[in-house]
Every structure is written in structure tokens, then in C-alpha cells.
Amino acid sequence: MGSASGQLPFTQVGQGPRSFSDLPKALGAAGAFRDPPGSPLRERYKMDVEEAIFCMVLHRLSDPGSKLSVMRWKEKVFRPQFQQLQLQHLYRSLDFLSECKDEIEVRLFERVRDLFNLELDLVFWDTTSCYFEGQGAEGLCEYGYSRDKRPQRVQVVIGLLMSKEGSPLPMRSSPETL
Helix, strand or coil, rough: CCCCCCEHHHCCCCCCHHHCHHHHCCCCCCCCCCCCCCHHHHHHHCCCCHHHHHHHHHHHHHHHCCHHHHHHHCCEECCCHHCCCCCHHHHHHHHHHHHHHHHHHHHHHHHHHHHHCCCCEEEEEEEEEEEECCCCCCCCCEEECCCCCCCCEEEEEEEEEECCCEEEEEEEEEECCC
């Protein structure tokens, strides 16, 4: 059932691309990753950031892997917009997300709040911590009070905010100890 080019039609990827391509619009997030024409970011990136992000999200949902594996995966999926994407576009779109993170989070949060009629007059904040062994957690973790009774290990504090209905709101991780 593949096409002549050896690519899979959308329907052979677990119905993913067809249904997931409608998700940003259904959530009111369509355009959340798009900058207006003429903006400094759009001029700087000179690419379709939104399409690169969609490609990476779809890949993560259907066949998780590295950014390099996205490049191999996209060749098996028929979506003409994916053909223009290069590996550098995936990395540039991550730079874009990093630069615009706060604004994107606010836009998406407001839309989800309205879509699900979340009442935020009462929220619950809970934290937990976990410790790390080995190397690689520099800057993310620090020594402090350990509920796990492992004071010799660096730890990270993870906080979750929930609405009174139990819907999760933003999550935060911090090297700070509570």
C-alpha cells in the first residue's frame, strides 16, 4: 500500500498524521509557533518553524528517537511539507522554542484554560524530589535536604500545580531545595 516513491500514506502511520494534524487547530494552538511575517525571528530563521515542530512532535508520538532519526522517519511518511526539512531546521526550531518559550506557554495555557473551562480560583501545589547518581546533572541539581535520606546525592525538586478539578497545570523543576 506504499506509494510509488516508497513512502507510506498517512493512513499507514497509525492514523497519526491525519488525526494529529488536526490537533493544534482543535486546541486553538494553530499558529502558536508561528511568528507574524516580517518579525525579526521569522527573518532570522527563514524557514517554516511550525512545520519542523509538527514533524518532531509527530515523530515523537509515533516512533520516538533522536533528531537524526526524524530525518529518516520523515522519508517514510507522505507529507509534502516534510520534504523541505533539513536537520538544521529541526535544531533551529528548537532554538526558536527556547527563545519564545514563555510567550508560547502563556498562549497555550490560556487556550487550554478556556477550552476546558478550568477554574483557577483554587489551585494545589505539590512538590517532590529525586536524587541523581553519576555525572551530568550539573546546574540542574544541588545538595540539600533529602526526603530519601540520601544527603550525599545531588537532587532536583519537581513541582506540579493542579486545578481543584485535578487537571495538571504547569510543572517546574528546580535545583532549589524546599
